[in-house]
């Protein structure tokens with residue numbers, strides 16, 4: 001655990017030092033669980049959003065993208081169930097006066113057991129060396145099986161109690177597991193209570209006539225209320241999807257873990273409208289498709305797993321999370337939900353407008369079912385960033401900090417350096433920049449020794465460094481250095497564009513899906 005904490009602290013400080021993420025309003029001591037994306041962070045975030053949009057919208061003939069408003073008519077949230085059912089179970093520690101999410105306290109307890117499993121695996125790995133079979137060990141080792149059974153029993157009970165709204169049992173579970181407040185160390189807990197997560201605001205000039213509004217807690221409802229508009233104007237035939245990316249807001253009580261859980265965050269969601277009765281097939285389809293998208297980025301198959309929900313949201317008949325191994329353990333990165341016809345039916349009822357689809361093949365109207373994929377852009381950012389940050393031991397007994405971002409997502413694709421600040425080398429380097437910047441985000445640097453400049457770009461995640469030297473003046477060649485291998489080669493300036501494109505082109509990456 002200490003190691004995980006250290007690694008996570010490094011991630012947070014690196015994100016600040018290299019211009020990726022700043023705390024919001026830092027000069028006023030910040031605002032809890034609200035963050036700003038800095039010059040490199042904004043580029044990385046945009047590249048992740050584009051990578052999602054291209055795979056989801058541009059590459060699917062039957063999926064279109066929209067961009068709906070954050071403010072929606074307040075009845076939307078009554079219909080969607082968020083007014084009545086969008087809440088977290090909270091518990092207060094009477095000694096520290098600190099408030100916690102009861103389910104997170106239990107999940108954190110389970111994470112500690114999971115850490116024990118990992119410890120056993122690491123020990124065995126050392127003992128057995130090359131002959132070690134991890135899968136077999138996990139499936140047969142009695143101690144590991146015991147730990148896993150304990151986790152499963154706890155989570156299953158938690159799921160059932162939450163499902164049945166049995167908050168007294170959630171408290172009983174916390175007491176039985178002897179979970180203590182991390183701050184005060186005491187087990188002096190209040191009862192568990194539900195707390196609505198939506199932010200309220202007002203629309204209108206005077207207090208008497210102002211209308212109560214909510215900041216949207218998910219982007220999905222903007223898609224549901226526009227379902228028929230898009231279907232008709234786009235002449236869409238079922239099955240078809242509507243996608244969008246945008247801000248969502250939740251008054252999270254357990255606001256920690258950096259950009260993992262924020263009060264203002266961005267979602268990338270897609271609602272896929274299907275014929276009732278086909279939801280199982282499409283659930284499997286989107287599980288597979290979304291996992292392939294993740295794996296296309298090459299961040300390691302072992303870092304992902306599915307986690308089926310025990311407790312289903314008020315709208316779902318099946319749900320799974322794609323979990324990622326963050327520095328603090330496996331946690332939800334994306335949700336895939338079979339939402340039935342809950343939302344469209346509810347909007348029909350509350351608006352009095354028909355939201356049905358006429359199926360020409362079947363010659364009848366029906367309310368479509370919906371399969372949803374929903375990923376947090378900020379969480380994806382954290383997954384990509386934390387997975388990329390590493391310290392590498394080099395042959396000369398030094399270490400380097402390197403941010404091995406997937407090249408397709410890296411904010412800056414290439415840095416161009418003149419070896420020295422004279423003899424016409426800066427001019428040639430700037431000419432190269434002027435040419436490359438039409439195609440890629442590139443960066444010019446002439447300060448410090450070249451070795452130092454390499455290190456800076458390694459830590460920044462830049463896949464290529466290009467150095468202009470005296471030989472360049474004679475034969476129009478430069479040195480190109482690869483971030484991950486640190487290999488250098490001499491290439492013609494005219495080849496640079498193709499070399500970079502091959503490594504950073506979205507098509508090359510998405511073709512791996």
Ligand code: GAP
Pocket residue numbers: 217218219220250252259260261262263265266267269332333334335372374375376377378379
């Ligand atoms: N429309 C369905 C929906 O909103 P969700 O599981 O509540 O489902 C989907 O959220 C995704 O949004 C999550 O998997 C997560 O990546 C992201 N997300 C949710 N709450 C978040 C928060 N407070 N901060 C950052 N990301 C969040």
